[in-house]
Amino acid sequence: MKLYLQRDISTLSARYQVADEKGKLRYTVTGKRNPSGESIRICDTAGNTVCKIRSIGFTALSVYSISAGGESMRLNIAVGNGRAAIRFRGISFYVRGDVLMGSYSILDADTAVVCTVGKDFARDCTQLMLHQTEREIFCLATAICIDSLNVCQTPALQMT
Incomplete structure (x- = not known):
């Protein structure tokens, strides 16, 4: 299954729209900044929140808490020297590839x-090819967090 993640600049709170391979809207992503970081929500087409992402950005480290369907994970992204180091807690994911260029794979513990x-x-837009659909929301949330590091199409060493 493929999902397409496209930035949405139609409103101040909208971040992304997510469509499937047939072009049908699957999710909308909204967010707002607050003094302690950012709060992001992934909502289905009925407006129900299916995933919550809270972020805290430091100088060299961004920390994301992601919760969906009774599960949660933490994603830490450290950027420096043109590279990004990514660590997951709670779900055994690993990343292989170049996240700053937007070309990578998410792998499980095996x-x-x-x-x-x-x-x-x-x-x-950004394309997600899902090989394990039961982890769709966590893969989408990870892609959103990583994409938020790169606010333009070229790699940026900046934190949200």
Whole structure:
């Protein structure tokens, strides 16, 4: 299954729209900044929150708490020297590839590919190829957190 993550600048709170391979809207992603960081919500087409992401950005480290369906995980992203180090807690994911360029795979503890993420230049968005659909929301949340490091199409060494 493929999902397409596209930035949405139609309102101040909207962040992304997520469509499936048929072009049908699956999720909307909204967020707001607050003094302690950021609060992001992934909502289905009925407006129900299916995932919550809270972020805290430090100088060299961004920390994301992600919860969905009674599960939670923490994602730590440290950026420096043109590289990003990523660590997951709670769900045994690993990342292989170049996250700053937007081309990477998410692997499980057995090193099986859960999701492949890359740029779709024809659609001007990020494409997620899901190999394990039961982890769809956590893969989508991870892609959103990583994409938030790169506010433009070129790698940026900045934190949200």
